[in-house]
Amino acid sequence: MSKIFSQNDEGVVVVIGSGAGGGTISRELALAGINVVCLEAGTQVNHIVTDVQKMFPKLTWLDKRIGSGDLSENFPVWSGKNVGGTTLHWTASAPRFPESEFTPTRYFGHLEDCSIVDWPIPYSEMQHYYAIAEKNMGVSGTNGWPKLPPNNNFLVLEAGARKIGLEQVELGNMAINSVSQGGRPACMQLGFCVSGCAINAKWTSANTPIAQALQTDHFELRPESFVLRIEHDDRGRADSVVYADKNGNLQRQKARAVCVAANSIDTPRILLNSDSTRFGSGLANQSGRVGRHYIKHVFGIVTAIMPHPVHFNRGTDNIGIVHDFVAGDPVRGYSGGFKFEQVSFDPTTLSKLARPGAWGSEYAGQLGKYDHFAALLVVGEDPSQATNQVSLHPSEKDQYGMPIPIVHYVDHENSREMRKFALGKARDLYESLGSEDVFFGPPPPATHNMGTCRMAEKIDDGVCDPRGRTFDIPNLFVSDGSQFPSSGTSNPTITIVALAIRQAEHIRDLMGRKEL
Amino acid sequence: MKSDLSKRNFLAIAVQVPLFLSAVYTSTGLRLAHAMATGVPVLTEHQLATLTRISYLLFPYPMLGIEPYQRAAAIMSDTLVNQADHFSLVVQGISMLDSMGTQPWLDLPENGQLDLLRKIESEAFFQWVLQATKNSLFTRSEVWALIGYEGSSMEFGGYLNHGLNDIDWLD
Numbered sequence: 001m002s003k004i005f006s007q008n009d010e011g012v013v014v015v016i017g018s019g020a021g022g023g024t025i026s027r028e029l030a031l032a033g034i035n036v037v038c039l040e041a042g043t044q045v046n047h048i049v050t051d052v053q054k055m056f057p058k059l060t061w062l063d064k065r066i067g068s069g070d071l072s073e074n075f076p077v078w079s080g081k082n083v084g085g086t087t088l089h090w091t092a093s094a095p096r097f098p099e100s101e102f103t104p105t106r107y108f109g110h111l112e113d114c115s116i117v118d119w120p121i122p123y124s125e126m127q128h129y130y131a132i133a134e135k136n137m138g139v140s141g142t143n144g145w146p147k148l149p150p151n152n153n154f155l156v157l158e159a160g161a162r163k164i165g166l167e168q169v170e171l172g173n174m175a176i177n178s179v180s181q182g183g184r185p186a187c188m189q190l191g192f193c194v195s196g197c198a199i200n201a202k203w204t205s206a207n208t209p210i211a212q213a214l215q216t217d218h219f220e221l222r223p224e225s226f227v228l229r230i231e232h233d234d235r236g237r238a239d240s241v242v243y244a245d246k247n248g249n250l251q252r253q254k255a256r257a258v259c260v261a262a263n264s265i266d267t268p269r270i271l272l273n274s275d276s277t278r279f280g281s282g283l284a285n286q287s288g289r290v291g292r293h294y295i296k297h298v299f300g301i302v303t304a305i306m307p308h309p310v311h312f313n314r315g316t317d318n319i320g321i322v323h324d325f326v327a328g329d330p331v332r333g334y335s336g337g338f339k340f341e342q343v344s345f346d347p348t349t350l351s352k353l354a355r356p357g358a359w360g361s362e363y364a365g366q367l368g369k370y371d372h373f374a375a376l377l378v379v380g381e382d383p384s385q386a387t388n389q390v391s392l393h394p395s396e397k398d399q400y401g402m403p404i405p406i407v408h409y410v411d412h413e414n415s416r417e418m419r420k421f422a423l424g425k426a427r428d429l430y431e432s433l434g435s436e437d438v439f440f441g442p443p444p445p446a447t448h449n450m451g452t453c454r455m456a457e458k459i460d461d462g463v464c465d466p467r468g469r470t471f472d473i474p475n476l477f478v479s480d481g482s483q484f485p486s487s488g489t490s491n492p493t494i495t496i497v498a499l500a501i502r503q504a505e506h507i508r509d510l511m512g513r514k515e516l
Numbered sequence: 517m518k519s520d521l522s523k524r525n526f527l528a529i530a531v532q533v534p535l536f537l538s539a540v541y542t543s544t545g546l547r548l549a550h551a552m553a554t555g556v557p558v559l560t561e562h563q564l565a566t567l568t569r570i571s572y573l574l575f576p577y578p579m580l581g582i583e584p585y586q587r588a589a590a591i592m593s594d595t596l597v598n599q600a601d602h603f604s605l606v607v608q609g610i611s612m613l614d615s616m617g618t619q620p621w622l623d624l625p626e627n628g629q630l631d632l633l634r635k636i637e638s639e640a641f642f643q644w645v646l647q648a649t650k651n652s653l654f655t656r657s658e659v660w661a662l663i664g665y666e667g668s669s670m671e672f673g674g675y676l677n678h679g680l681n682d683i684d685w686l687d
Contacts, residue, residue, distance in 0.1 A: 049668075050667075050668035050669065050670045051667075051668065053651070053655050149676075149680060149681065150680075150681050151675070151680050151681055152679075152680070152681055152682065152683040154681075155681055155683050155686060156683070156686065159686045159687065187674075187676070188669075188673055188674030188675075188676050189669075189674045189675040189676040189680050190668075190669050190670055190674040190675070191669060191674075191675065192668075198670055307685070308683075308685040309664065309683075310683060311664075311666065311679065311683075313665060313666060314666070314669070314675040314679060314680055315674075315675050315676075315680045346654075346665065347654040347655075347659065347660065347663060347665050348650055348651060348654040348655055350654075351575075351650045351654050352647075352650060357637070357646075359573075359574040359575065359637075359646055360573070360574070360576075360630070361576050363575070364574075364575040364576055364577060367575070367654075367663060368577070368662065368663045369663070369664070370663035370664045370665050371663070371664025371665070372664075433686070
């Protein structure tokens with residue numbers, strides 16, 4: 001049974017957000033006997049059904065955000081708003097960053113208008129935390145757990161890749177149980193991975209770290225608690241968090257330390273909205289980099305009508321990966337690398353993504369071959385640009401009086417060249433198998449959002465130190481993907497989890513030494 | 517090879533007609549009676565028929581009959597009750613269509629109807645109806661059966677032992 005802490009308890013660590021970062025750090029601290037109050041903006045989702053369109057409004061952050069630049073104006077990013085954050089929606093693809101992607105200055109350093117920094121963490125140290133994360137998350141393909149089986153969409157991807165001479169095609173490591181473990185059942189290959197998992201075979205922050213933290217005597221979860229700002233004391237240390245409860249009433253929770261894990265849009269939004277006389281440009285923003293360096297991935301959606309049925313809806317959405325282009329080669333006309341990852345869509349989403357503006361008998365006929373579709377997603381490395389950023393709208397506010405976030409993003413020229421090359425290869429892949437049509441959809445709203453409070457060796461380059469502790473406020477931590485210095489080509493969740501485990505150790509050590 | 521990279525057209529998942537709201541189909545007579553009793557604006561029979569026809573021309577599957585398209589129009593109408601801005605958009609859009617030809621749009625031959633739709637396809641009205649039609653039509657089980665989408669697999673225990681990797685035409 002969950003503990004209840006007083007709002008005046010100055011001894012609790014307040015964690016903002018219950019997704020991959022917030023859920024993990026809550027668990028790690030609570031298991032170490034440190035009292036935690038986790039404030040989650042969304043609700044607990046108890047009933048998951050196998051219907052994409054019905055789950056969408058239950059799992060999605062639909063509070064207003066404004067996109068600019070290349071982004072959709074009214075839906076710039078795709079993140080979760082529920083206990084578990086975006087991990088209910090995530091596909092559970094759990095690759096480690098390859099070592100080469102911890103030093104992006106080697107291949108992106110020459111790009112103009114970019115602000116590239118390397119990861120200030122030894123890769124060997126990260127391997128240790130990746131291993132713990134894989135075990136905690138039950139990642140199939142690690143720790144003796146078998147990989148999940150291939151599905152038809154994978155077999156098409158694999159066959160096409162081989163036909164055009166690619167060699168590094170594999171079933172990815174997935175945080176989905178291939179065998180029953182961790183109190184969760186083995187995957188039945190239901191499909192619908194992006195709509196939660198109806199049987200909890202997929203790891204989510206809700207069904208594992210949050211559930212485990214709730215078993216301790218050191219954790220309180222407060223859903224429907226929308227954080228507006230963090231306040232500080234006279235010494236410049238964070239001392240309380242102000243949030244709106246489910247009735248819209250403002251509440252204030254005292255704090256010993258604060259971990260912000262509200263995803264890469266709302267983490268900087270909260271810090272920027274926490275300005276004070278002492279910190280006029282927002283908390284932890286001495287560098288001026290809070291909200292800057294917004295990175296996602298260089299996405300591209302490729303759908304193809306194959307000559308015979310595929311039934312790409314069957315089974316795990318995102319299991320097939322092509323690695324051949326991860327290692328960049330400037331001869332191709334761009335720097336950095338990308339992956340192909342298989343994807344599938346329900347009919348409504350397919351109708352919007354394959355040819356977004358199309359209609360009429362021709363498009364109806366194409367969608368009429370739903371069972372012939374195969375699809376993949378291009379996932380490429382995004383070079384960090386300071387001008388891609390999250391900022392606060394100067395006048396427009398939400399129902400709690402908090403400024404609406406503006407998310408500005410423009411593709412770098414390198415990304416445009418990368419996408420062009422990748423889409424061409426994807427077309428070759430499907431055409432090698434006799435596809436009737438290949439469609440290039442626009443980049444979707446990103447679920448991989450990173451970089452807006454990035455870590456660095458020194459304050460000039462970032463918001464937080466190599467352990468996510470903000471340079472300006474010694475008891476304020478960034479605990480989500482906002483701290484990523486670069487995007488790599490990998491789905492970010494397992495790296496968020498590994499960093500949170502590592503950060504929790506650091507917080508525990510600081511507290512043990514009475515330094516926090 | 518077809519390619520569509522227009523960001524403007526990517527209203528995408530963002531434009532979710534709230535299907536989870538009540539979408540009970542009621543007859544036009546009942547709608548009008550309700551409107552008179554409550555003052556809530558509703559679409560006229562002509563406007564509903566126009567939306568039904570547009571929905572059909574957007575994604576024409578003749579074998580489905582007219583009912584799924586009537587339903588799409590009805591859901592749009594129900595949605596508009598709570599969206600005054602979009603109500604005006606739709607009413608004005610239909611009025612615009614009717615004024616563009618030599619006769620009301622519904623009375624034009626199919627080619628004439630398609631020509632006018634192509635002329636307004638960048639308009640907000642058209643985009644709204646397009647997204648609403650997608651949201652309605654492609655969530656219907658009879659459409660799923662027609663196009664080969666299998667829907668929920670929970671009922672038969674998932675695809676693990678039901679065709680997960682049964683593809684037989686690859687080399």
